[in-house]
Amino acid sequence: MSRYSVPMPDDIRAISRTGQHPALAVTCPHCGAHDRAPCTTRSGRRRITDAPVHPARITAWVIATAVCPACQVAPGTPCRVGGRAIPEPHPQRVQEAEVTA
Template sequence: MGHHQGAPMPATLRHAFRAHAHPARSVPCPHEPCHARPHQACIVRVNGRLLKQLHPARIAAWARTTACCPTCAVEPGIPCHKEGIPLAGVHARRIQEAKVTLA
């Protein structure tokens, strides 16, 4: 017998279920080779295991799109830098700022 899928979950319920998830799950994971889609857990591709924690690169991507950086004074969407050289990640203060912005 085929799999029966019911009606889609209403957005209000979906939001309530995601409320306990880290807000960085709202962006895709840039970590090689994870590339989890938005709102999905990060995974280990070799065995398909779901991770309880997000990859640091995903948290950095979320902070980059969400908050200004108090350390290097860049706006959302602009990479953090040190003395004009772009950083691969973000400053720790930017992650803190993203959490405050979300609250």
């Protein structure tokens, strides 16, 4: 259970102003770190040091927050190519999420 409510866009902007990665607003699918918590190693005991968050968390955050300019899918929907969902969002969508964060 998180003691935080579901993050709203205002909260995401607040996080980015503090210098933390805005992807902290979503749960990490790689290590399971909850919203607002930093990523940890898979054992869950130590914070990772080579990156602020796992790449999979950034992917999840991009998909959760941005409309894709390339394939026009809504937030929460994976990118599509030729009618099929693809695991990684289009680069344009990553840019879109970062500029609006």
